Amino acid sequence: MDRALYIAANSARHAELAQAVHAHNLANVSTDGFRARFADTLADAVDGSGLPGRVYGVSKSPGFDFTAGTVRETGRVLDVAIDGQGMFTVQLPNGREAHTRNGAFRVDSAGRLMSEAGYQVVGGSGPITLPPYSTIVIAKDGSISVRPQGQGAETIVQVDRLRMVNPEPEDVERTQPGLFTSLGPNLLPFAPDVRVQSGALESSNVNAVSELTEILALARRFEIETRLMSTAEDNDAAATQLLRIG
Amino acid sequence: MNSALWISKTGLSAQDVALRTISNNLANVSTVGYKRDRANFEDLMYQIQQQPGALSSQNTLLPSGTQLGLGVRIVDTQKEFSVGTLQITEQPLDVAIEGRGFFQILLPDGTTGFTRTGSFQLNENGSLVTAQGYELNPAITVPQGSNTVTIGVDGTVSVSQVGDPAPTQVGSITLVDFVNPAGLEAAGGNLYRETAASGAAVQGIAGTQGLGEVIQGALEGSNVNIVEELVNMVSTQRAYEINSRVVSTADQMLQYITQNI
Numbered sequence: 001m002d003r004a005l006y007i008a009a010n011s012a013r014h015a016e017l018a019q020a021v022h023a024h025n026l027a028n029v030s031t032d033g034f035r036a037r038f039a040d041t042l043a044d045a046v047d048g049s050g051l052p053g054r055v056y057g058v059s060k061s062p063g064f065d066f067t068a069g070t071v072r073e074t075g076r077v078l079d080v081a082i083d084g085q086g087m088f089t090v091q092l093p094n095g096r097e098a099h100t101r102n103g104a105f106r107v108d109s110a111g112r113l114m115s116e117a118g119y120q121v122v123g124g125s126g127p128i129t130l131p132p133y134s135t136i137v138i139a140k141d142g143s144i145s146v147r148p149q150g151q152g153a154e155t156i157v158q159v160d161r162l163r164m165v166n167p168e169p170e171d172v173e174r175t176q177p178g179l180f181t182s183l184g185p186n187l188l189p190f191a192p193d194v195r196v197q198s199g200a201l202e203s204s205n206v207n208a209v210s211e212l213t214e215i216l217a218l219a220r221r222f223e224i225e226t227r228l229m230s231t232a233e234d235n236d237a238a239a240t241q242l243l244r245i246g
Numbered sequence: 247m248n249s250a251l252w253i254s255k256t257g258l259s260a261q262d263v264a265l266r267t268i269s270n271n272l273a274n275v276s277t278v279g280y281k282r283d284r285a286n287f288e289d290l291m292y293q294i295q296q297q298p299g300a301l302s303s304q305n306t307l308l309p310s311g312t313q314l315g316l317g318v319r320i321v322d323t324q325k326e327f328s329v330g331t332l333q334i335t336e337q338p339l340d341v342a343i344e345g346r347g348f349f350q351i352l353l354p355d356g357t358t359g360f361t362r363t364g365s366f367q368l369n370e371n372g373s374l375v376t377a378q379g380y381e382l383n384p385a386i387t388v389p390q391g392s393n394t395v396t397i398g399v400d401g402t403v404s405v406s407q408v409g410d411p412a413p414t415q416v417g418s419i420t421l422v423d424f425v426n427p428a429g430l431e432a433a434g435g436n437l438y439r440e441t442a443a444s445g446a447a448v449q450g451i452a453g454t455q456g457l458g459e460v461i462q463g464a465l466e467g468s469n470v471n472i473v474e475e476l477v478n479m480v481s482t483q484r485a486y487e488i489n490s491r492v493v494s495t496a497d498q499m500l501q502y503i504t505q506n507i
């Protein structure tokens with residue numbers, strides 16, 4: 001059997017997988033705080049007997065693009081965008097920490113500060129709970145201060161400070177929708193230098209033009225592989241024809 | 247089947263919901279007391295094809311495995327309770343809340359609804375009612391023969407009778423606040439209902455405990471920002487187009503393979 005058929009079929013399958021990565025990025029072109037995934041093709045040589053021609057193209061998705069997305073003004077105090085690198089910390093129901101770039105926070109009925117997906121936002125001393133307040137301010141360094149309900153403007157209480165981390169891209173992985181978790185056994189250290197901006201949100205960092213170009217290029221690659229498959233079939237048909245003559 | 251097809255389908259349906267939210271905001275750009283909605287997106291789960299952190303040899307780890315995302319979904323639509331622009335109407339029964347707080351309305355089924363729309367009218371008994379005819383709770387009745395109605399910043403309603411120099415207090419508009427107003431259920435008709443997410447209604451006097459003051463002769467306009475909504479509409483439309491382009495590309499690939507093999 002001609003193995004060119006298998007090489008072409010495998011490459012076509014991996015072109016489809018890479019396309020799924022780009023389609024996922026494009027589907028999240030409006031998801032706040034989303035980080036685009038990369039898709040690469042590696043040469044995977046599986047040499048056996050004969051000529052060294054068995055090199056499969058294998059799709060890999062090696063991590064995330066950590067460049068910052070566009071920050072847009074929303075005017076809502078509990079919308080917080082991170083200036084440059086860094087991430088917010090939230091607590092999962094099992095008590096473990098996870099991290100996100102999406103700072104669209106809200107306050108639930110018990111006064112707990114929650115992330116958009118419904119996880120508690122973590123501060124310097126565990127999950128943050130706000131007292132009943134009339135105004136709230138989130139400072140550049142993530143400090144949260146409120147004017148408690150019924151108090152005058154002279155009473156400003158500092159509640160907590162957002163626990164922000166600044167991991168290296170290779171130290172975190174996507175485990176849950178919208179969240180990153182640390183790959184190591186320890187908690188990520190607090191990064192006091194991370195700056196935030198209240199009243200703004202960070203848009204997705206997906207570059208729609210390059211993603212769409214990649215999709216179209218992969219579609220063409222898929223066609224070429226298909227063409228190779230039909231050529232391999234033609235070769236087989238010709239060989240069968242020869243045998244019939246003999 | 248080609249998974250890109252299903253992934254971009256999630257993108258199409260999420261953008262569709264986003265556009266519906268935007269069009270509802272734009273339709274309510276002149277609705278008194280309307281609060282805009284915002285559709286929030288979240289990426290769906292990832293299928294792990296190759297585990298990150300697995301051994302790539304005896305002493306090395308895979309820095310990042312192969313994880314294929316499954317698309318996007320709308321996680322929620324969130325009401326934004328920022329204060330709209332106050333419009334001066336000079337109608338004595340138009341009341342706006344400058345700051346936090348809601349009026350309480352007695353609904354026909356006996357439960358209490360909450361609203362920011364303060365365009366009140368009098369019904370046949372002289373009670374203050376909303377445009378739908380629902381009474382304010384606690385009810386305030388303006389006696390017959392009243393000359394002027396005055397509503398103070400703390401919600402006190404007083405009337406002056408013809409020939410009587412001293413005004414009479416007929417009631418007080420109390421406001422309520424919620425810990426999490428975004429958790430209220432929008433019931434339509436400018437009304438909201440209390441839910442477990444909003445927390446219990448905390449009653450108070452206007453201008454105290456963080457509640458806003460009551461302004462007579464003014465109405466709170468919608469807090470929809472037309473420019474922002476139109477910009478959102480443009481980006482939503484383009485995102486929709488891009489995702490439908492992925493669908494057609496995936497379709498062409500399937501077509502090509504069925505025709506050529």
